[in-house]
Amino acid sequence: MLDGKILSANFVEQSQNLRRDKKIPCLAVILIGEDSASKVYVNNKIKIFKEAGFESKSFLISSDEAHEEKIIELIQTLNHDKQIDGILVQLPLPKGLNTEKILNSITLSKDVDGFLAHNLGSLATGEFKNAIACTPFGIMAMLFTYGIPLSGKNAVVVGRSNIVGKPMSLLLLSADATVTIAHSKTQNLKQLCQNADILIAAAGQPEFITSEYIKSGAVVIDVGIHRKSDGKLCGDVGFDVKNIAGALTPVPGGVGPMTIAMLMLNTALSAWNKNN
Numbered sequence: 069m070l071d072g073k074i075l076s077a078n079f080v081e082q083s084q085n086l087r088r089d090k091k092i093p094c095l096a097v098i099l100i101g102e103d104s105a106s107k108v109y110v111n112n113k114i115k116i117f118k119e120a121g122f123e124s125k126s127f128l129i130s131s132d133e134a135h136e137e138k139i140i141e142l143i144q145t146l147n148h149d150k151q152i153d154g155i156l157v158q159l160p161l162p163k164g165l166n167t168e169k170i171l172n173s174i175t176l177s178k179d180v181d182g183f184l185a186h187n188l189g190s191l192a193t194g195e196f197k198n199a200i201a202c203t204p205f206g207i208m209a210m211l212f213t214y215g216i217p218l219s220g221k222n223a224v225v226v227g228r229s230n231i232v233g234k235p236m237s238l239l240l241l242s243a244d245a246t247v248t249i250a251h252s253k254t255q256n257l258k259q260l261c262q263n264a265d266i267l268i269a270a271a272g273q274p275e276f277i278t279s280e281y282i283k284s285g286a287v288v289i290d291v292g293i294h295r296k297s298d299g300k301l302c303g304d305v306g307f308d309v310k311n312i313a314g315a316l317t318p319v320p321g322g323v324g325p326m327t328i329a330m331l332m333l334n335t336a337l338s339a340w341n342k343n344n
């Protein structure tokens with residue numbers, strides 16, 4: 069099992085030593101609307117930042133108060149606020165809001181999510197100048213820490229989102245993996261996955277990757293997070309996969325905590341490397 073909880077806790081502990089005389093990193097979190105999963109995630113982020121001695125400021129905007137111009141105005145104020153090192157607009161946004169327009173109003177140096185076109189694009193060119201998207205970055209950190217070889221390996225990424233699938237594919241490519249990006253229109257998905265030494269499941273479908281998709285000994289990374297009717301969490305990967313995979317990330321306790329750890333790293337780098 070690839071333990072994201074322990075790994076991220078170690079990371080948080082080590083970041084205390086790094087900090088010493090430096091500015092305390094501060095993240096602005098903007099939560100728009102009433103999505104209950106988003107509330108849980110945002111509270112989780114704020115809690116972990118606090119535990120690590122990082123600061124965060126939350127801005128809660130209800131759906132009926134969510135006007136595009138007002139949100140952009142808030143972001144612009146935060147862009148100029150020297151106290152703020154990173155700005156996170158929790159996704160998904162309520163219907164009717166233009167996600168691209170809102171995200172693009174975040175200034176590049178405070179894009180700690182790594183969602184802006186320039187930051188995603190710099191993964192394609194291999195510049196890695198600013199923030200790397202937190203979930204793919206956390207997965208790379210995990211693969212690296214567990215000593216999982218990537219060079220020349222077949223990596224299959226199921227999902228092509230700008231937040232996970234695309235940046236993940238580019239990072240694996242940078243690490244010399246042979247990368248295939250699969251998605252909802254992919255034919256023979258099962259056979260394709262069976263060829264994977266490393267399988268990244270980021271399709272957003274509960275327990276959709278079953279053991280039939282997995283080559284014996286493959287490394288399986290579960291990016292999904294879904295709440296079942298009994299209240300328990302599950303991922304995109306079915307529980308039977310653990311019997312055939314060589315290594316697997318659990319849900320909870322896998323990719324989620326690593327995402328938050330990388331959000332902290334991106335915020336700290338922004339606080340310490342730049343003059344905001």
Ligand SMILES: Nc1nc(=O)c2c([nH]1)NC[C@@H]1CN(c3ccc(C(=O)N[C@@H](CCC(=O)O)C(=O)O)cc3)C=[N+]21
Pocket residue numbers: 108109112156157158159160181202293301319320321322323324325327328
């Ligand atoms: N602008 C933006 N940035 C994000 O990084 C972002 C986002 N929007 N929207 C939603 C997704 C989802 N996401 C998670 C992060 C941590 C856990 C996490 O810590 N999960 C715990 C369990 C949490 C629980 O109990 O529900 C775990 O897997 O162990 C989950 C999900 C970040 N996202």
